[in-house]
Amino acid sequence: MSGYVLRRLEPHFAEILSRYEAGEPFDTxxxxxxxxxxxxxxxxxxxxIELRPTKWQLRARA
Structure with a gap:
């Protein structure tokens, strides 16, 4: 994949970050x-950005 999609998302970074920090999953x-x-x-x-642990990482810690 080229960097085109990443460059296209750059102007929306603040919105994406706030949604991610609010708990929305990547796919949504x-x-x-x-x-x-x-x-x-x-x-x-x-x-x-430090990512939230995945459910698999959380299970491995238990």
Missing amino acids: IAADHACAGSTVRRLLLGHG
Whole structure:
């Protein structure tokens, strides 16, 4: 994948971040921006955002 989709999402970064911090999953946010959940994840990681633990990571800690 080229960086086109990530560049297209850049102007919406503040909205995406606030929705993610409010607890919305990647796929829900991505559906509103016509991309994949993994693209939203890459955008957040590219900005140095610490991601919530996944349900699998939480199970591994228990």
